[in-house]
Amino acid sequence: MYVDALLTTHADVGTPVAWCDVNATRMSYYDERVRAAYGPDAPLPGRYRPDDFDALLEDVRPDAVIVTSPDWTHHRYVVAALEHGSDVVVEKPLTTSVDKAKAIAAAARESSADLVMTFNYRYSPRNSTVKQLILDGAIGDVTSVHFEWVLDTSHGADYFRRWHREKDRSGGLLVHKATHHFDLVNWWLDDVPATVFALGGLRFYGAENAKARGLGPRPVRSRDDAGRAADPFALDLAADDTLRRLYLEAEGDDGYIRDQDVFGEGITIEDNLNVLVGYERGASLSYTLNAHSPWEGYRVAFNGTAGRLEIEVVESAHKARDAGADVERVRRKGTRIVLQRHWEPAVEVPVPDSPHGAHGPHGHGGGDRLLLDDVFRGPGDDPLGRPAGAADGFRSVAVGLAGNESLVTGRPVPVASLGLPLRADELRPASAP
Numbered sequence: 001m002y003v004d005a006l007l008t009t010h011a012d013v014g015t016p017v018a019w020c021d022v023n024a025t026r027m028s029y030y031d032e033r034v035r036a037a038y039g040p041d042a043p044l045p046g047r048y049r050p051d052d053f054d055a056l057l058e059d060v061r062p063d064a065v066i067v068t069s070p071d072w073t074h075h076r077y078v079v080a081a082l083e084h085g086s087d088v089v090v091e092k093p094l095t096t097s098v099d100k101a102k103a104i105a106a107a108a109r110e111s112s113a114d115l116v117m118t119f120n121y122r123y124s125p126r127n128s129t130v131k132q133l134i135l136d137g138a139i140g141d142v143t144s145v146h147f148e149w150v151l152d153t154s155h156g157a158d159y160f161r162r163w164h165r166e167k168d169r170s171g172g173l174l175v176h177k178a179t180h181h182f183d184l185v186n187w188w189l190d191d192v193p194a195t196v197f198a199l200g201g202l203r204f205y206g207a208e209n210a211k212a213r214g215l216g217p218r219p220v221r222s223r224d225d226a227g228r229a230a231d232p233f234a235l236d237l238a239a240d241d242t243l244r245r246l247y248l249e250a251e252g253d254d255g256y257i258r259d260q261d262v263f264g265e266g267i268t269i270e271d272n273l274n275v276l277v278g279y280e281r282g283a284s285l286s287y288t289l290n291a292h293s294p295w296e297g298y299r300v301a302f303n304g305t306a307g308r309l310e311i312e313v314v315e316s317a318h319k320a321r322d323a324g325a326d327v328e329r330v331r332r333k334g335t336r337i338v339l340q341r342h343w344e345p346a347v348e349v350p351v352p353d354s355p356h357g358a359h360g361p362h363g364h365g366g367g368d369r370l371l372l373d374d375v376f377r378g379p380g381d382d383p384l385g386r387p388a389g390a391a392d393g394f395r396s397v398a399v400g401l402a403g404n405e406s407l408v409t410g411r412p413v414p415v416a417s418l419g420l421p422l423r424a425d426e427l428r429p430a431s432a433p
Helices: 002-007 024-038 050-060 071-083 098-110 125-135 178-189 207-212 241-248 368-377 390-409
Strands: 018-020 046-048 064-067 087-091 115-118 142-152 193-201 272-279 284-293 296-304 307-316 334-341 347-349
Touching: 002 024, 002 368, 018 050, 024 241, 046 050, 050 071, 064 071, 071 087, 071 098, 098 390, 115 368, 115 390, 125 178, 125 296, 125 307, 125 334, 142 178, 178 272, 178 284, 178 390, 193 390, 272 390
Parallel strands: 018 046, 064 087, 087 115, 142 284
Antiparallel strands: 142 296, 193 272, 272 284, 296 307, 307 334, 334 347
16 A cells, blocks of 8 residues: 555655565565556665664665554564654554553654554544544533444454464454554544453354364365365465465465465464443443454444434445355445434434545545555644554554453453553653653
């Protein structure tokens, strides 16, 4: 997404000057995109491996570093870039552990460079509409929120094929995926999470669940299964040009397997999660995440002192074995926002169309292009406060980290006990006024 933007819609901002990756095949893939944009003789970005990242910063002295590496490695690039004075744009989640988060906080306090989080769901017109209604006082003061997110057996299953399946690498779905959702609630409420309690477990994917349901022996990779054509959980990397080039043809460089079987051994993340969050100003959140639903989307209900606000988003209505099936006969893709004030009938609130459609360019409800404008050109005057900074990154990941601690201890966790900066002023140097 970022490379394509710098080569096309945001080419006026600057050009990619270096890649840092463990995989030469993937870097070559993006070299091709540079040549396609600038011509066959265009100079290519420099190439560096992760161990040479400090050399990259010294050699190239980039204006900004965009961190899209696996979650557990974010801190090493964020910290080094901030120490060298380069601005940092980091994909969610900020990081995966309290210690790594504290290292980022220390570097942020000592650096004059900016740290920007990319929470693109804030920019989706439907979520922005909800924010505006809350700001307008449509339901008064929000007292409680119920948030249900369901991932279908395509998207949800994909987290169990990749490195995300290992909790020490991704932080589990409470960190990797739900950080998006916790940020939305933090932003909608403009409040700071104070207490977290969580329950959950691996109930559907994984080897033990497969055995309990009588699925029989499973392959290490879906391509190893002779009957994979009949397996709806199998992923054919060769059938998709991008997956083939970025992963299947790149395996020889680093040995990374993109299509591990979702019912195999070694999965340590949860696929069913429930979280309660208490906020400083008194509102509460009940949150549910399921990663094996037959449809994908989310429902959020806000209870307030003056009424109730509900949003339902169906992103994927049905995953059919038969491509010709009527996949939207009952559940239809789309968004519905309903507002009902006390003693008044319910009304449906229209959602403004994205200028780029729900999925383009880049997607996420049409929000990606708006986010890219803020990331590359600088945020303007936004009454909704959509641009996210370092404090927003810490605030969202803190809920997931506290939730993970609660899963282990079985007790509520005060967010303050993590020792992370949750407000912008907490990221200023100790000597600053």
